[in-house]
Amino acid sequence: MHSKVIFHIDVNSAYLSWEATSRLQNGHSLDLRTIPSAIGGDVDKRRGIILAKSIPAKKYNIKTGESLMEAFKKCPDLKVVPPNYDLYMQCSNAMVHILKDYSPFIQRYSVDECFLDYSNMDEHFGSPVQAATTIQTRIYNALGFTVNIGISSNKLLAKMASDFQKPNLVHTLFPEEIEKKMWPLPIGDLFMVGKSSAKKLLNLGIYTIGDLAKSNPDLLYTHLKSHGLLIWNYANGMDHSLVSKESDPVKGIGNSTTIPFDVEDEKTAKLILLSLCESVCMRLRQSNLSSELVHIKIKTNNFHSYSHQKKLLYGSNITHTIYQEVCLLFDEVWDKEPIRQLGVRVSNLNASTKEQLNLFDTTHKEKLQRLDDSIDSIRKKYGNEAILRGCFINAPIKPFVGGMPTKDYPIMSSLL
DNA sequence: TCTGGGGTCCTAGGACCC
């Protein structure tokens, strides 16, 4: 009847569930999911926002993205725990490992969300709802956390369905159910309708997803350009994107950091930029890529952001080279306002080849490249802070800033 | 005492070329 059957698997309150599960496995008796709790950053380091919350915390109207201070005002007893990204990656991998038993077509959409193509699989694991229920139970029994699973004939509808009532539920949203299940929802619930689009739509008298579906696409184009047509299609349940096994090639690599204090001098700013370049360039090299476009971003202490970018004549992944370009960009654009956050990003990526180094200055560049290679291998062996540039000694700056998605974690069950 | 960090895609405006 349905040509395709797509599942969207979404971990309920992922960071918080994973932390709760991990604590139970490590002998804690309290389940964080049963009390008002949240995963949050460090207030002292000016990173104090809510990253995830428990369902009891949700009842206090605590929202992801708001500051811890606001959250404490709503719920003084809120239990806040710092994030642990390594744990999240392990849990995510363990879940995918299970999902692979039910279809070869799985797309990791984020650390806590997957699409799975269940088309023509009924004879193996039963009807879509039966299979989804089986998957849910297996994940809970093996790994200790709950997921919502949305089922439909395309990815958009499956994703919308997994967002219905939570936790630990399976929902369908086939095209014939759109009118009843999706159209009454407020416009902001639609995938790809954020704050800004919602505001424009409200001004046009469009309040629900149904209103949007029935609106005139020409009008939408006038006010929201191509994005208007995209969300009109979504409101009508139309999406033809495929569950893609291979993850898209990386388009860019970046790291940014909020500094615990306002930076008012060039020297400190450049130290931070160097530490960002260290992590960005190491990631570049690990992917065997080089970059032809370097980009920096500055956020001031009053939250004004601006950026600057530059094309390179030749691709590079050498820390020293990228750092020099970053410094030039910084000098060209910094307006001397106190800095809260700095970011470095590289894009226009190509497979790195050593040939481009032969054009000129060969010995110098080869030396730098060998330096990077040795630093990389030391860090790989002994950790990112095992080796650091002399300028970081006695400086109040971490010599290596930035998260790196780490691969090849053992699956979780082997840790339990 | 406010307000993270990792991404992708789109658009407007200017430069430049024919």
Place this chain on the structure above:
DNA sequence: TCTGGGGTCCTAGGACCC
């Protein structure tokens, strides 16, 4: 004195996602 239009590339900024 007036005054084309098509195309591409580049940049900065904004919107959206998790």
